[in-house]
Amino acid sequence: MLKDITLGQYFPGNSLIHRLDPRSKILAVLIYIVALFLAKNALSYALLAAALLVCVAISRVKPAALFKGLKPLLFIVVFTALLNLFYIRTGEVLFSWWKLVITVDGVQTAIFMVLRIVLLVSSTFMLTYTTAPMALTDGLESLLSPLKAFHAPVHEFAMMMSIAMRFIPTLVEEADKIMNAQKARGADFENGRLTERAKALLPLLIPLFVSAFRRADELAVAMESRCYHGGEGRTRLKQLKMAACDWLFLLLSSALVVGVILLKRVTL
Amino acid sequence: MEPIISVRDLHFTFPGESEPVLNGLSMDIDEGSFVVILGRNGSGKSTLARHLNGIFRPDSGSVLVAGMDTADDSRLLDIRRTVGLVFQNPDNQIVSSVVEEDVAFAPENLGVPSGEIRRRVDEALKAVDMYDYRLHSPHLLSGGQKQRIAIAGVIAMRPRCIVLDEPTAMLDPSGRREVLDTVKRLCRRDGMTVVLITHHMYEAADADKVYVMSHGKLALQGEPREVFSNAELLRAEGLSLPDTTELVYRLREAGMKLPEGLLTVEECARAISAAIK
Numbered sequence A: 001m002l003k004d005i006t007l008g009q010y011f012p013g014n015s016l017i018h019r020l021d022p023r024s025k026i027l028a029v030l031i032y033i034v035a036l037f038l039a040k041n042a043l044s045y046a047l048l049a050a051a052l053l054v055c056v057a058i059s060r061v062k063p064a065a066l067f068k069g070l071k072p073l074l075f076i077v078v079f080t081a082l083l084n085l086f087y088i089r090t091g092e093v094l095f096s097w098w099k100l101v102i103t104v105d106g107v108q109t110a111i112f113m114v115l116r117i118v119l120l121v122s123s124t125f126m127l128t129y130t131t132a133p134m135a136l137t138d139g140l141e142s143l144l145s146p147l148k149a150f151h152a153p154v155h156e157f158a159m160m161m162s163i164a165m166r167f168i169p170t171l172v173e174e175a176d177k178i179m180n181a182q183k184a185r186g187a188d189f190e191n192g193r194l195t196e197r198a199k200a201l202l203p204l205l206i207p208l209f210v211s212a213f214r215r216a217d218e219l220a221v222a223m224e225s226r227c228y229h230g231g232e233g234r235t236r237l238k239q240l241k242m243a244a245c246d247w248l249f250l251l252l253s254s255a256l257v258v259g260v261i262l263l264k265r266v267t268l
Numbered sequence B: 001m002e003p004i005i006s007v008r009d010l011h012f013t014f015p016g017e018s019e020p021v022l023n024g025l026s027m028d029i030d031e032g033s034f035v036v037i038l039g040r041n042g043s044g045k046s047t048l049a050r051h052l053n054g055i056f057r058p059d060s061g062s063v064l065v066a067g068m069d070t071a072d073d074s075r076l077l078d079i080r081r082t083v084g085l086v087f088q089n090p091d092n093q094i095v096s097s098v099v100e101e102d103v104a105f106a107p108e109n110l111g112v113p114s115g116e117i118r119r120r121v122d123e124a125l126k127a128v129d130m131y132d133y134r135l136h137s138p139h140l141l142s143g144g145q146k147q148r149i150a151i152a153g154v155i156a157m158r159p160r161c162i163v164l165d166e167p168t169a170m171l172d173p174s175g176r177r178e179v180l181d182t183v184k185r186l187c188r189r190d191g192m193t194v195v196l197i198t199h200h201m202y203e204a205a206d207a208d209k210v211y212v213m214s215h216g217k218l219a220l221q222g223e224p225r226e227v228f229s230n231a232e233l234l235r236a237e238g239l240s241l242p243d244t245t246e247l248v249y250r251l252r253e254a255g256m257k258l259p260e261g262l263l264t265v266e267e268c269a270r271a272i273s274a275a276i277k
Helices: A022-038 A042-059 A063-087 A104-130 A133-150 A154-184 A194-225 A244-263 B045-051 B073-082 B099-103 B105-109 B114-127 B143-155 B173-188 B224-228 B231-236 B243-253 B265-276
Strands: A093-097 A100-103 B005-012 B022-029 B034-038 B060-065 B083-086 B161-165 B193-198 B209-214 B217-222
Touching: A022 A042, A022 A104, A022 A133, A022 A244, A042 A104, A042 A244, A063 A100, A063 A104, A100 A104, A104 A133, A133 A154, A154 A194, A194 B083, B005 B045, B022 B045, B022 B060, B022 B217, B034 B045, B034 B173, B045 B161, B045 B193, B073 B083, B083 B143, B099 B105, B099 B114, B099 B143, B105 B114, B105 B143, B114 B143, B114 B173, B143 B161, B143 B173, B161 B173, B173 B193, B209 B224, B217 B224, B217 B231, B224 B231, B231 B243, B243 B265
Parallel strands: B034 B193, B034 B209, B083 B161, B161 B193
Antiparallel strands: A093 A100, B005 B022, B005 B060, B209 B217
16 A cells, blocks of 8 residues: 555656656746746746647657646645635626625636646646656766765765665555554554544554664664765766757747746737 | 785774774785685674774774875775675665666765766766666665665775675565675676675585684684585584584584585585495
8 A cells, every 4th residue: 555655756767858867857847837937928828838738749748647746736736726726806797696706807816826836836746757666866976066065965965865865665565565464463554533643653663763863873883884975086987968858948948938928918 | 916905913902992892803815716704793894894994993903905194194095995894784875766876976085077977977877776766765675775886886986805794684584585685796707806894605616715703803714615614613613503514514523424514415415325324
């Protein structure tokens, strides 16, 4: 049951998007989000949606995977849509009954808000779907490295992230094993009220924590044995390199921001 | 020739405990040899392993690695790249979610240029016969394969000596076989010094030298034949004898006249058939 968890899942592939430098992908997503927040009219939303669809098509990520990722957000999306639909009372009235009023502006804002959330989440999903977790942390480390000047522990942070990712499957497997062992002895994780279920988790969490600490200790010794001594003087097997297509990708993303700003003047 | 590792009168007690774990232990390990250290749980063999690359420091006595004292902080990195350590649980020594990046970890720490890292990683993965798995995720591999990845991760430092602390304890028989074959090949073909720490006697049969530890000291040392012929002492140490040695021991107890120092199945069979005639 725990194995179903997919955390920022990565779909291996060899498309143009997959091969981009992780740094340019991270930056492009940030630029895209800026563009999203600047977008004010239907044309600019259409432009941004089209840009994302092109990326999805190039990367050959299945649209079904994107929808699956969006599913947990369904409640927030519907909630936002309804709020905007009923609270905005400017513009031409389309429908009115008792205290409920729906206006043209309301409908428009609701659609825009839904689009904004969906595009924002989808674009970040595209980043994790097409970038291997290790590449992602390498990219983050490299992008944040200017902060080292302020003694920010950037390397340590990236190392922690990649070790955490390495140990997720190991700990999930272990949690499953402990759960089965407890179930075999009559533990019940599924029934009862919320407080009861939370209490039932204790016998799972305690051994899991104890074992995680033991693992951490052993891992630290193993890392030291392999000459780990912090980020200083460390080289990498795969050096990140910005190629021409990375710069082009960033240029195109920036063009989106410019496009959205220009489209602001256009009224339909 | 100067031994690669030289341990002199090593004493060590864990902070806050009264019983010493290592109590006056000395040994010399020759370069290029295959050495097995035997002992039951609590005999201090894992603690000894952690002294061989400076993870622990002696309370008194000394450990010299290629002439460098492990008590000398300034040589610690050189010591650790000379003696690589492989541990019992492969899961807890793999740092990366991609096999080749894990193997690259040590050379990355040593500041090796990236082209050279690539060469070392490929070479190390080929040496343990895991090159085809270089892009796999370690958690999907079997125990024996993970342990070979851990060994590759150490070989990529190009150490002169590799110390393995019960590397087969958590593996099934086929995983055990894989790891032992790999380790023996590294020693015999590539000339690497191998120190294998275990409580399985049969893993010691091919060793150049066997040490038996008991209560932080050496109880026995010598070639496998000499050591295995001390059946009583080994039994008292809680070590189970290899099948052949066990058989010969029992037959002799029952009054059959058999020579000492029989080790392989063929030797045994010949000696027994000669005795029956």
